[in-house]
Amino acid sequence: MVLLGSLINALGIAAGTLIGLLLTKIPDRIKETVMIAIGLSVSILGITMAFKSEDFFYVIVSLIAGAVIGEVLNLEEKLHAVGRWIERRMGKSKSGNIAEGFVTATLIFVIGAMAIVGALDSGLRGDHSVLMTKAMIDGFTSAVLASTLGIGVLLSAIPVLLYEGAIALLAGVIQSSIEEKLLSSLISEMTAAGGVMILAIGLNMLQIKAIRVANLLPALPVIILLVTIQHYFF
Template sequence: MMVLLGTIVNTLAIILGSILGHLLKRIPEKIKQTVTQGMALIIILLGIQMGLKTQNSMYVIGSIVLGGLIGEWLDLERLLNRFGYFLEQKVGTSKDGNIAKAFVTSTLVFVVGAMSIVGALNSGLRGDHSLLFTKAVLDGFLALIFATTLGIGVIFSSISVFIYEGLIAVFATYIAKAIPDPLMGRFIDEITATGGILIIAIGLNLLNITKVKTANFLPSIIICALIVISVYYWHLS
């Protein structure tokens, strides 16, 4: 249980922030719009910063293209919307936002990035939860803001965070053995950079500049990990 302490705190912070944001949902619509636009701009900036972590843009390009093809073939966006409708049937239709949109938007922001990976690894390998505690404060605040603008669906992203960070923390020892130190830095940087592209897409969607099917690019994260590992061991051989 101590291995999951940081993950549990992070999860609870998102739940608390979502509930508080839901209670504050009655703020005027024009203020919601301004806050949403402000958050969208911050998210785009965060995505750009993450994207610049790459040490080789070909990793990101290959991951986005292949991941997008796989996601489009699987039609993950449609599956996610169906899951959102399922949640609405279970908890009641949200009157202040689309549950599926809130879920995927907040999940990507909370899960993608170096803090999730490194924080969970520190929890599992060293029992050091300080990074996830810091992330919990940031995520809790973001969950509050998201919930006021996107709706209560943000709270369901806590499930994704718990599963994602929890699995990394529990299997941290095996991950550390499978990924040697010289590879770990590249591994985290390229996954973060690929995730940054998805974060930028979320920001653009929130600004209504375009409509990117962000969920269809989720396989890009897995593809990126496979490409980085494959290239590393190919060079060794």
């Protein structure tokens, strides 16, 4: 089953969130320290991912261009609007900050090499081991996030399933249309650009700087375009 890995990943996030919701009654002092620990860990993860780049120039250019596009489209506000729409129907007092939980968790779980490589393995070889491993990691992370950000973390399972599922279903097309060397470069540079965004999420969690991370998402298609042009013409 091509989508098995994606489904397990989404279920892992859902299960982790439900476990995390059982921990929401812990003292605020502990929640604050836990959030700092998460922020520090996420920041280090982002830095590690950023070093995957083979030429950071493309990452810088893509982030600048992506930021301009994202601000024009105001993607951050649109994502938060979805969360607020759900909040109005579920009752924020019962569900926590759904918008923040949804946006933060979605960006953490979707951005990164494991999602892409794992989905490709699922689609091409029926090997779901990478996504199963990611499911365990995301499940633990979602439990910790849900304990502080609430049920909005659960909603991130939907874009994760759609994103990884789409890659898995299109894996054959991707393999046949993209050279192996180019695909490897694309994954490296997308991971690096995503790492910068993950670092930004960490800074948000640490309340060091309020960064509209979702408005940086257009950097990913931009870096795909730049790396492809570099591969074929330079």
